[in-house]
Amino acid sequence: MQSHNNMKHSICFFKVIKFYIFLSFPVTFKLAHAVETYDFIVVGGGTSGCVLGHRLSENGAYSVLILEAGNVPNPALSVPVFGPRFWNDPKVTRSYALMQQRNAALANNGNITMFVGKMLGGSSSFSDGVFNRGSPHDFNNWAKITEDDTWKYVNLLPYFRKSENYIGDFSADQHGFGGPVTVSQPKYAPGLDVWLSAGKSLGYAITDGPNAPQRTSFHPMEYHKKFGKVVGSYTGYIKPIQYARRNLKILTDSQATKIVFQGSKAIGVDFVTESTNAGGVSRKGHVRARKEIIVSAGVIGSPTLLMKSGIGPRDVLIPARIPIVKELPVGRNLQDHVLLMLQFVINNKSLVYDPQRDLNKDTWKMFQKQGDGPYSTNFGASGQAFISSTKTKLESNIDWPDIQIVALHTSKLAGNLSSFANSATLADWEAPVFAQIFLGRPKTRGKIALNPADVDGKPLINLQYLSHPRDEQVLLEGIKKTLQIFERTEPYRKLGARLPPIPLPQCTNFKFRSNDYWKCYIRNVATSGFHHSGTCRMGRSKGDTKAVVDSNLRVIGISGLRVVDASVMPEIVNANLIANILAIAEKASASILQN
Numbered sequence: 001m002q003s004h005n006n007m008k009h010s011i012c013f014f015k016v017i018k019f020y021i022f023l024s025f026p027v028t029f030k031l032a033h034a035v036e037t038y039d040f041i042v043v044g045g046g047t048s049g050c051v052l053g054h055r056l057s058e059n060g061a062y063s064v065l066i067l068e069a070g071n072v073p074n075p076a077l078s079v080p081v082f083g084p085r086f087w088n089d090p091k092v093t094r095s096y097a098l099m100q101q102r103n104a105a106l107a108n109n110g111n112i113t114m115f116v117g118k119m120l121g122g123s124s125s126f127s128d129g130v131f132n133r134g135s136p137h138d139f140n141n142w143a144k145i146t147e148d149d150t151w152k153y154v155n156l157l158p159y160f161r162k163s164e165n166y167i168g169d170f171s172a173d174q175h176g177f178g179g180p181v182t183v184s185q186p187k188y189a190p191g192l193d194v195w196l197s198a199g200k201s202l203g204y205a206i207t208d209g210p211n212a213p214q215r216t217s218f219h220p221m222e223y224h225k226k227f228g229k230v231v232g233s234y235t236g237y238i239k240p241i242q243y244a245r246r247n248l249k250i251l252t253d254s255q256a257t258k259i260v261f262q263g264s265k266a267i268g269v270d271f272v273t274e275s276t277n278a279g280g281v282s283r284k285g286h287v288r289a290r291k292e293i294i295v296s297a298g299v300i301g302s303p304t305l306l307m308k309s310g311i312g313p314r315d316v317l318i319p320a321r322i323p324i325v326k327e328l329p330v331g332r333n334l335q336d337h338v339l340l341m342l343q344f345v346i347n348n349k350s351l352v353y354d355p356q357r358d359l360n361k362d363t364w365k366m367f368q369k370q371g372d373g374p375y376s377t378n379f380g381a382s383g384q385a386f387i388s389s390t391k392t393k394l395e396s397n398i399d400w401p402d403i404q405i406v407a408l409h410t411s412k413l414a415g416n417l418s419s420f421a422n423s424a425t426l427a428d429w430e431a432p433v434f435a436q437i438f439l440g441r442p443k444t445r446g447k448i449a450l451n452p453a454d455v456d457g458k459p460l461i462n463l464q465y466l467s468h469p470r471d472e473q474v475l476l477e478g479i480k481k482t483l484q485i486f487e488r489t490e491p492y493r494k495l496g497a498r499l500p501p502i503p504l505p506q507c508t509n510f511k512f513r514s515n516d517y518w519k520c521y522i523r524n525v526a527t528s529g530f531h532h533s534g535t536c537r538m539g540r541s542k543g544d545t546k547a548v549v550d551s552n553l554r555v556i557g558i559s560g561l562r563v564v565d566a567s568v569m570p571e572i573v574n575a576n577l578i579a580n581i582l583a584i585a586e587k588a589s590a591s592i593l594q595n
């Protein structure tokens with residue numbers, strides 16, 4: 001009866017949302033009728049593209065066009081519990097089947113599907129909302145790689161601050177106020193006290209949040225949320241100004257197909273506009289840039305567009321019969337955090353978010369009125385920890401964590417995470433809790449290439465997770481640490497926390513809980529952390545064979561063309577990506593305007 005009521009409640013909610021969209025979003029963004037020229041063209045109105053669109057049009061001196069393949073995000077996406085329902089929805093996401101894995105996801109025959117947002121705000125419009133800056137050492141390392149000190153954490157801090165409207169409780173000196181993206185701490189965090197006490201009992205520092213700045217510690221989560229709702233870069237940067245700025249134009253449902261060059265200068269973009277915006281007919285268009293084209297199409301979209309336009313590795317462009325404009329290692333250096341989950345059981349249901357029990361009319365009202373309660377949660381995430389493996393500690397004496405553990409006090413996982421749930425039958429008083437273990441600084445690198453048999457189709461994505469032996473070892477340490485937290489600390493012991501004694505069916509040949517068992521578990525269960533990055537790597541402008549863009553994010557050897565998004569990260573940061581991408585885009589915008 002309860003679940004029937006919940007279902008009725010959800011159906012009713014979606015009807016309201018559909019009606020709301022119908023009322024609020026008629027086609028608002030018009031097509032270019034002829035060839036139009038703008039000072040700046042931003043390709044991709046995603047997480048970074050919205051920052052650029054906002055900042056480059058801010059002083060009113062320049063005309064700016066955002067070309068976005070998707071449309072306006074559905075407002076239901078901002079309600080955290082509804083986010084995962086959209087992961088497989090082709091209207092708001094693009095999905096890509098990765099090439100079959102040899103060392104991960106073997107329980108799923110090595111198949112992993114990745115998703116990216118296809119809408120204004122990009123993946124930030126449907127993210128889990130987690131807001132974590134990388135470690136200061138991540139950025140200091142970028143400064144070393146690029147030989148450009150402007151990437152040092154201390155020099156990036158103003159851009160982190162600029163993007164932020166911090167309303168959390170932690171120390172003010174690291175945070176920004178009045179910026180476009182509200183960052184807050186959740187009030188609803190089931191089990192947070194237990195998590196923090198467990199960390200404390202193991203001798204870890206309990207710090208002022210993950211952004212304070214990052215160090216080995218346990219702490220509460222911070223989110224890009226306002227009043228419980230996710231604030232993506234569209235909501236934060238564009239929505240408040242989209243009708244007011246006459247010098248900013250946004251074309252939705254418009255997919256860039258090619259960058260056009262005059263010699264080695266980028267001068268324009270070809271695009272197609274899909275039928276939803278053009279009365280049922282696909283239309284081709286072309287726009288020109290007076291100053292610059294900035295590609296912010298994300299970790300797949302940016303390298304794909306560059307390669308289709310003739311910028312890429314010879315061994316990709318020649319088989320695809322694309323004339324070479326500039327040979328660069330586009331698509332290489334693909335990285336992602338590997339995600340592993342462990343499921344435990346505790347004896348206290350009240351410390352766990354249970355969608356069946358907790359999502360109802362009253363809690364919906366609470367969410368609407370207070371921005372709080374179960375509707376504001378992502379999988380019951382309570383707290384997290386950044387941990388350093390012994391490998392990293394042996395390498396240097398700086399505190400540069402390489403493992404992130406997030407405690408999910410939830411009885412049910414949603415989206416593609418649901419496959420992690422164990423089939424253990426639970427007694428009435430028992431509830432499952434989960435630990436997410438992210439490999440924060442993986443060594444494995446993959447690549448993206450055009451499919452020579454179908455250049456306009458989906459690219460080939462070859463990311464052989466855990467190919468580098470060190471990655472498995474660090475994950476194994478992550479597992480041991482997680483077992484210690486849940487099974488050997490007093491706060492979790494008091495809750496009777498335990499790993500159900502049910503081995504993974506694929507690993508029954510190994511002694512349960514032995515190292516060999518866990519290695520088998522990793523190979524079968526490890527999957528994508530959805531933090532892909534690195535495919536248009538930033539580096540030195542001269543003599544750097546791995547670099548696609550220089551430290552100002554200009555495509556090397558081409559004028560009038562930059563890449564600004566997750567793809568420029570030379571090495572992935574030990575954190576979820578959005579906070580860091582916003583800072584990259586803020587820095588790039590300032591640098592473009594300065595020039």
Ligand SMILES: Cc1cc2nc3c(=O)[nH]c(=O)nc-3n(C[C@H](O)[C@H](O)[C@H](O)COP(=O)(O)OP(=O)(O)OC[C@H]3O[C@@H](n4cnc5c(N)ncnc54)[C@H](O)[C@@H]3O)c2cc1C
Binds near residue numbers: 564
């Ligand atoms: C399910 C999920 C949950 C996540 N949760 C979190 C989280 O909680 N916290 C966090 O920090 N990170 C999270 N991430 C990661 C984070 O959202 C992404 O790394 C980040 O948003 C990427 O930003 P971007 O600017 O590089 O690209 P995107 O935000 O992906 O933007 C690229 C945009 O370009 C458009 N585009 C692509 N090709 C073209 C083209 N040819 N022409 C025109 N437009 C084009 C796309 O439609 C898209 O809007 C999550 C990712 C996923 C998939």
